[in-house]
Amino acid sequence: MNKNIYLDIGNSYAKWKLQEKYFEIPTNQFELEKLPKSSKIWLSNVSDDFGFSKNPNILIVKSQATYKSLKNSYKNPSLLGSDRWLAMIATYEMCQKSFITIDIGSAVTIDVVDCFGNHQGGIIFPGLHKIRQVFNFSLNEIENIQILGDSTEKGWAIGTLSQIVYLINLKVNELKIEFPDACIFISGGGFEDVKKHLNFSYEYHKNLVLDGLEFYADNMG
Numbered sequence: 001m002n003k004n005i006y007l008d009i010g011n012s013y014a015k016w017k018l019q020e021k022y023f024e025i026p027t028n029q030f031e032l033e034k035l036p037k038s039s040k041i042w043l044s045n046v047s048d049d050f051g052f053s054k055n056p057n058i059l060i061v062k063s064q065a066t067y068k069s070l071k072n073s074y075k076n077p078s079l080l081g082s083d084r085w086l087a088m089i090a091t092y093e094m095c096q097k098s099f100i101t102i103d104i105g106s107a108v109t110i111d112v113v114d115c116f117g118n119h120q121g122g123i124i125f126p127g128l129h130k131i132r133q134v135f136n137f138s139l140n141e142i143e144n145i146q147i148l149g150d151s152t153e154k155g156w157a158i159g160t161l162s163q164i165v166y167l168i169n170l171k172v173n174e175l176k177i178e179f180p181d182a183c184i185f186i187s188g189g190g191f192e193d194v195k196k197h198l199n200f201s202y203e204y205h206k207n208l209v210l211d212g213l214e215f216y217a218d219n220m221g
Contacts, residue, residue, distance in 0.1 A: 007213075067216065110171055186203070
C-alpha cells in the first residue's frame, strides 16, 4: 500500500493526500510534526511562512522544463509556481488533449496547454478573499450577483464577486476561441464562491495539486 504523503502548502491552506484520502487545515495552524508517519513526503510549498530543514524523507517538488510531453513555457522553469505546474500535470494526465487549468484560491491562475503539450503561458490575478481584505468589512455571502446593494457592505460584496466572475468568464471565453476543443479543469477552495456564475462547461477537481504530486511521484519511480 502506498504510504507516501502528498503535501501542498498554500498561502491559505495546507492540504495533504494519504492513501486516497484528502485533508486540509489553515496554513497558520499546520504543523509538519503532526502528520502521520510515512515513507516519503512529496511537497509543493508556495507559502513564504514555511521553511523546511533538510530531511531525506521530504522531497520538495519544483517546476521542471518537461513532464512527459508537457512542456513548461517559462525560460527559467523553476520560476513557475509548483502549484500551477502540478495542477497542469494532473489535468494533462486526465485530459490527454489541449486544456485550460484554473485554480481559484488566494490568487486565481489560468494556464493553457495546447494539444501537443506546449504550455502557452498563464494569467494571474487576486482571488476574491484577497481583494475583499482591502477593506475590513464583515461580509455575508451573496448568493446571486445583484445589480446594486443597499449598504456599503453589500455593494462591496457584489462588486468584488462580480469582478472575479467577470474576469474568469472573460478570459476563458477568449481562450476558447483559440482553443475550442480544450477541456477545462477547475480546482481550488474559491470555486464555491463563483460556481453559480460561470458560463462555460468544466470539470471540477478540488485537489488538482495533490493529484499532480501523486502523478509526478509515480512518474519519478
